[in-house]
Amino acid sequence: MSKKEFNNINIAIASSKHSQRAYLRLAMEANGLSVVINDPLSHAFIDKVKRLKVDVMLLDMHDDDHDEQLVDDLIEEIDIPILFNDVTALTLNEPAVLARWYGKLMRKIAALTGRGITDKTQFDRSYESLVEEIPAGYIEKRLNGELAKHVWVIGSSLGGPEAIKKFLKNLPEDLPVAFILVQHLGANFVTLLAEQLNQATDFEVLPAVDGHVLHHGQVILAPVTEEISINPIGAVQLSPLEYESPYTPCIDQVVSTIARRYKERAGAIILSGMCDDGKKGCQVMHQYGGKIWAQDAASCVISSMPDNVRATGVVEYSAPPEILAKHLNDHLMTTELET
Numbered sequence: 001m002s003k004k005e006f007n008n009i010n011i012a013i014a015s016s017k018h019s020q021r022a023y024l025r026l027a028m029e030a031n032g033l034s035v036v037i038n039d040p041l042s043h044a045f046i047d048k049v050k051r052l053k054v055d056v057m058l059l060d061m062h063d064d065d066h067d068e069q070l071v072d073d074l075i076e077e078i079d080i081p082i083l084f085n086d087v088t089a090l091t092l093n094e095p096a097v098l099a100r101w102y103g104k105l106m107r108k109i110a111a112l113t114g115r116g117i118t119d120k121t122q123f124d125r126s127y128e129s130l131v132e133e134i135p136a137g138y139i140e141k142r143l144n145g146e147l148a149k150h151v152w153v154i155g156s157s158l159g160g161p162e163a164i165k166k167f168l169k170n171l172p173e174d175l176p177v178a179f180i181l182v183q184h185l186g187a188n189f190v191t192l193l194a195e196q197l198n199q200a201t202d203f204e205v206l207p208a209v210d211g212h213v214l215h216h217g218q219v220i221l222a223p224v225t226e227e228i229s230i231n232p233i234g235a236v237q238l239s240p241l242e243y244e245s246p247y248t249p250c251i252d253q254v255v256s257t258i259a260r261r262y263k264e265r266a267g268a269i270i271l272s273g274m275c276d277d278g279k280k281g282c283q284v285m286h287q288y289g290g291k292i293w294a295q296d297a298a299s300c301v302i303s304s305m306p307d308n309v310r311a312t313g314v315v316e317y318s319a320p321p322e323i324l325a326k327h328l329n330d331h332l333m334t335t336e337l338e339t
Contacts, residue, residue: 009032009033009034009055009056009109009113010033010034010036010052010053010054010055010056011028011033011034011035011036011054011055011056011057011058011109012035012036012037012038012045012048012049012052012054012056012057012058013025013028013035013037013038013039013057013058013060014037014039014040014041014045014057014058014059014060014074015040015041015059015060016040016041016060016172017060017172017173017174020060021038021039021040021060024038024058024060025038027105028058031106033109036052036053036054037049037052037054039330040326040329040330041059041067041070041071041074042070042326043070043073046070046073046074046077046078049074049078049080050077050078054080055080055081055113056080056081056082056083056109056112056113057074057078057080057081057082057083058083058085058109059071059074059082059083059084059085060085061084061085081112081113083105083108083109083112085105146176146215146216147213147214147215147216147234148177148178148214148215148216148218148230148234149176149216149265150176150177150178150216150262150265150266150267150332151177151178151179151180151214151230151258151261151262151265151266152177152178152179152180152258152266152267152268152269152291152328153179153180153181153182153251153254153255153258153266153267153268153269153281154167154179154180154181154182154183154219154268154269154271155182155183155251155254155255155268155269155270155271155273155277155278155281155305156181156182156183156184156270156271156272156273156305157183157184157247157272157273157274157275157277157302157305158184158272158273158274158301158302159271159272159273159300159301159302160183160184160271160272160273161183161193161196161197162301163271163272163295163299163300163301163321164181164183164197164271164321165196165197165200165201166320166321166322166325167269167271167321167322167324167325168197168200168201168203168219168325169200169201169322169325170321170322170325170326171201171202171203171325171328171329172329173202173203173217174217175216175217175328175329175332176216176332177216177328177332178214178215178216178217178218178219178220179203179218179219179220180219180220180222180228180254180258181197181205181219181220181221181222182222182249182250182251182254182255183221183222183249184247184248184249184273184275184277185224186224187223187224187225190207190221190223190224191207193221194206194207194221197219201219202217203217203218203219204217204218204219205218205219205221206218206219206220206221207220207221207223208220208221208222208223208226208228208236208238209236209238210236210237210238211235211236211237212235212236213233213234213235213236214230214234214235214236220236222249222254223238223249224248224249225241225248226238226239226240226241227239227240227241227242227243227253227257228249228254228257229257229261230257230258230261230262245277247275247277250277251270251277251278251281252277252278252279252280252281253281254281255268255278255281255282255284255285256280256281256284256285258285258290259281259284259285259287259288259290260284260288262290263288263289263290264288264289264290265290266285266288266290266291267285267290267291267292267293267328268281268282268285268290268291268292268293269293269294269295269324269328270282270292270293270294270295270305270306270309270315271294271295271300271305271306271321272295272299272300272301272302272303272305272306273300273302273304273305273306274302274304274305275304275305275308276304276305276308276309277305278305278308278309279308279309279311279312282309282312282314282315283312283314285314286314291316291317291331292309292314292315292316293315293316293317293318293319293324293327293328294306294309294310294315294317294318295318295319295320295321295324296318296319296320297318298320299320299321306318
């Protein structure tokens with residue numbers, strides 16, 4: 001079977017990890033397959049597979065993030081071949097192991113689609129040959145973190161810490177985004193909150209430090225006694241409080257600042273709280289092209305804060321924290337091959 005014949009194969013890829021989906025897409029497209037879907041497994045994913053012309057599906061099973069019921073629904077509802085794939089070989093970064101994995105995977109795809117293979121060694125390509133088709137530094141940047149290009153603000157007050165934990169816990173650790181967390185609390189509790197959140201997420205949670213360079217995979221806690229911004233080179237900048245507000249830290253101030261700095265690559269998620277902080281900031285975010293989402297009222301301890309933002313008409317999406325996390329994962333899929 002030649003690479004040209006592979007051009008006629010449409011494949012759907014499902015993986016919970018953002019970087020893994022990007023890597024698998026590169027591997028498939030490098031050999032001529034057409035990747036028609038490349039998303040986390042969900043009911044929406046299953047619906048897409050049923051609607052589109054898909055010859056084979058690759059389900060990445062190297063972690064435990066897939067819902068067992070979703071996997072059962074997938075098997076029951078679609079009638080195309082499914083390849084359950086453990087991609088441990090890709091994470092080992094060993095040339096010989098990677099080459100064997102690649103050849104074995106291509107042969108399985110060919111067999112499942114009924115195309116056949118005459119030369120069983122033709123897909124055992126060397127590691128050097130494969131990496132020629134991967135952008136320079138791509139793997140290293142995915143593993144070690146990139147300078148933050150996508151920055152979202154999480155704003156919360158009463159009931160916020162538990163909602164934040166649920167949100168962060170449901171994010172893939174390698175999602176290309178950084179967060180500025182603005183939680184109404186006393187100055188003495190910032191470090192304690194960081195410690196608690198670090199136990200609930202694979203993201204790195206840090207109190208704001210002047211000069212810290214912001215990377216994807218980080219959550220920076222806004223300080224109570226200073227204003228926070230991100231300077232042109234991507235570093236945290238702390239300055240004396242000038243924004244007048246009854247709330248500390250102030251969600252309006254942080255959301256407005258991040259909106260002006262990152263524009264359409266920014267967003268704000270307003271969680272449980274009792275006040276209207278964030279209302280003005282989210283209007284600024286909307287003007288600069290950023291996304292505004294909010295926790296739905298039913299899952300809030302107190303819904304006043306997200307309700308007040310919703311009343312402005314700028315909120316595009318409302319859901320419980322766990323669903324907001326999955327929605328953000330889907331939203332950022334469009335940037336998975338960005339270098």
